[in-house]
Amino acid sequence: MxxxxxxxxxxxxxxxxxxxxxxxxxxxxxxxxxxxxxxxxxxxxxxxxxxxxxxxxxxxxxxxxxxxxxxxxxxxxxxxxxxxxxxxxxxxxxxxxxxxxxxxxxxxxxxxxxxxxxxxxxxxxxxxxxxxxxxGERPATPSRGEIVAGFDGSPPSLRALDFALAAAGLREARLRVVQAWAWPRPGGFPPADPDTEQHTLQQLKDQLAERQERHPDIDLVPELVHGHPVEVLKEAAEGADLLVVGSRGHGQLAGMLLGSISQALLHHSPCPLAVVRA
Incomplete structure (x- = not known):
């Protein structure tokens, strides 16, 4: 139901x-x-x-x-x-x-x-x-056949990934798994380092490998983007069928029912937003 x-x-x-x-x-x-x-x-x-x-x-x-x-x-x-x-x-x-x-x-x-x-x-x-x-109150735009999932390696983001895989399978859609890296610090973002980027991207691919084996029919695309998670996911979800996030991720305070990223995306997601329970 x-x-x-x-x-x-x-x-x-x-x-x-x-x-x-x-x-x-x-x-x-x-x-x-x-x-x-x-x-x-x-x-x-x-x-x-x-x-x-x-x-x-x-x-x-x-x-x-x-x-x-x-x-x-x-x-x-x-x-x-x-x-x-x-x-x-x-x-x-x-x-x-x-x-x-x-x-x-x-x-x-x-x-x-x-x-x-x-x-x-x-x-x-x-x-x-x-x-x-x-x-949102805007009528749905023509589908580009893509689901976007926010990922940070935390258990809630793995639950969100499983939800996104199921949604992509039902729609026969591509699944883009987006991880933001290099969080801001005083003075702005640190400069991107190619070696660190490649290492982090490989870690993301390794984390997704098992689920890709279980869902071989889904076009699963890992993507690593330099920037703040809210802005990264907002841009990635423009025109998507659905944006999927966990209710909490890494770095959230213990006891919070809704993490800062999912909370911000409630206000700024450009497409329907799924908040997956941990």
Missing amino acids: IIVGVDGSRAGLEAAGWAAREAALRRARLTVAHAVPRWVCDELSARYAEVARWMRDEANSVLTAARDRALRERPAIVVETTLLPGDPRTALIKAAEQAELLIVGSHGIGGVRGLLVGSVAHGVAAHARTNVVVV
Whole structure:
């Protein structure tokens, strides 16, 4: 099962469309979910019954629009709708505990104007137990048939790599595994050293060799780029079908639920972003 959270925003509808395509690839059932305040779903006194009824009608309209969008994308999939009581972040996280994937729009209609990612997207990416995909409000551009995975050798990045391999296999797409090197220090980046670069690139190839053997049909391209990871991955993902990162990587503080790189990419990814749980 795949769950997509919607709220009537443009990003929510784009998320529903993306979720439909993903459900078709995975041959999975799609659940379209919308959260409302808990009291809207409770039995209330006559004083509030009319307001609750109006809010439920509006919520059902949001669900219907998202379901219709999903079915326009992939008419053959099975789509269900559900109304979730409570805060949308906690409600979606709980509903998705047994799901393969939780998908949300990057920015909802209740967000502060000018923010690049909303509180719901940030909340579920940081706290959900399942893998999360955040979809922007821009319609999908023509596919170049490529998945991009951020890699730094950490266990979370290996989990992200496995997710990216599966996504590439479903799409028959190329997988570009990108590792940034030479982190900045006071005064800027150190100059690139050819010997160090070749050694680091060979290490990357060695780390990918086993997975390439297990997935011989996937065109797996290792790439080492001199620069800051956020800027490197942002540029690499321009026009890609999907950017995949681990929830945390090397250098993150113990106890952080979402690393600084994945957190920054929530704001700056130019394509749908998958945050893979560790």
